[in-house]
Amino acid sequence: MGNSLSVEGLHAGYGAVKVLSGIDMSVRHGETAALLGTNGNGKSTLLKCLTGQIRPSKGRITATIDGQTHDLSALSTEAIVALGIALVPEGRRLFPKLTVDENLTLGAMPKKARAGMEERRAFCFEAFPRLKERRRQLAGSMSGGEQQMLAFGRALMSAPKILLVDEPSVGLAPILVARMIDKIAELKAALGLTVLMAEQNFNQAIRIADRGYVLVHGEIAHAAEDAASLKANDVVRRLYLGVD
Amino acid sequence: MSMELFGNALLSGLLLGGFYAAVAVGITIAFGMLDIVNIAHPAFIMLGAFVAYWLNVEYGLDPLLAALVAAPFAYIAGRGLYRYYHGVFERRSEDSLQGLAFFFGLLFVVEVSLLLVFGVDYRFVSAPYIGPSLTFGDYSVPYRMLVPFLAGLGVVALIALYLGRTFTGRAILAVSQDPGALRLVGGNPVKIKEAAFGLSIATAMLAGALLVIIQPIEPSMGREFIGRAFAICVLGGMTSLLGTVVAGAILGVAEAMTTTYVGAAWGPAVSFGLLLITLAVRPSGIFGR
Ligand SMILES: Nc1ncnc2c1ncn2[C@@H]1O[C@H](COP(=O)(O)OP(=O)(O)OP(=O)(O)O)[C@@H](O)[C@H]1O
């Protein structure tokens, strides 16, 4: 039983541009795994592979959902979302000319997600009261922080088992970053999610991460089994803490 | 100025507006919501008009019933047309100029085909509501205007319900804003656009049937509706169905007033005048988001 992700020997890029080479990683049932790396190291590219937005040139991606294993590398993005894997994407990717409510409703587009739609909307409004206040407002006219909340809400509307999050801290004020990271832990606990979160904000990410991977130039430079070993690692010290 | 003259012009303009809404709703879907510049839409309206005419003359079918019978076929043909357009132009991002040329070509192919089959003579249908009028006091409303008005508004209302209440409908509203994001919520943008374009072409079938109820038809008449349909779409705010109805009514009344007080020759200039004023004063249209 359970919900997990596994990546083996993954190579991917954009046409002639090779970005990821030989990625091995996994996310186990019920944990929060952090995917750390500074700009341009391939975090978003990996999340795009996991959601079928780009096809790997080599390697295997499998997901286990409710104990059943699926090969993701052949599936379309729609089919992956329908399985129960949702992405809060880089740049939020909301529908700017639709209202908050309409964006949330579209989140429940997968057939399996339609039944409990109103319960999940209520859950989103409870988790992010601001969204309820703004439910008739156009998504494009909201602040960056509100848009990030909506991106989370929309992803949750598809009733995911595995939640992928691409840099939730980007563009948020420092105080909001801490709150957003706490919120992810809270949502995960409330919904029993398995989470993979890409982040550059190392200190914030390791507060809630059970494990982590450090991505450097498209390779896993360090795989850490716990937050402490992540912090102690040389690669991390060089990348983030400015220690040589 | 006589009140009666003004009232009759206003009334016939409003009735015309309901028909214009049916003419423009397909453009609002294709151009406004899907970013597909289907300038052949009026030619498909003419095709619809001749299909209704043919079913009426050959099989004695009521034009509205003919539209209902033919609409599913138009829907399927529209889906097929979108698949072709997508495969040849849109997928390769060659949809702006080459796509426009494609629809321009289609406009002529349809028009010439109709010309070859039906000739240049005006054709008309018969139905119980063509001829009599509803009169009250100084005002009289011909049923051949009233029926298209009601049918036009009814169709737009049904489409509004479909777009607002179903998942496919909501996805149609979202798809051109970010097709990739639609995939991320579990929708397939190509299938969504295909369904929407099928719907758009089905409305052309219906608008054609309404046209042949209102007046006799000949194949090249469609051209008169290119400017009108796009003007209504832009004036209404591109994606708004309520905007399409209101803009249709505005254009209908403006044309009726112009015809009454200035002269029928100025009628066709009205839509372009309205379009220019809209673009200058409020480019996002009346109900633009
Ligand atoms: N569409 C694309 N076409 C070509 N190259 C791309 C494309 N998208 C990303 N890249 C390149 O791939 C590399 C990895 O990019 P990616 O977006 O995965 O990094 P990231 O770790 O998410 O960075 P950031 O923290 O800035 O979001 C970069 O060198 C980038 O220039």
Ligand SMILES: [Mg+2]
């Ligand atoms: Mg990124």
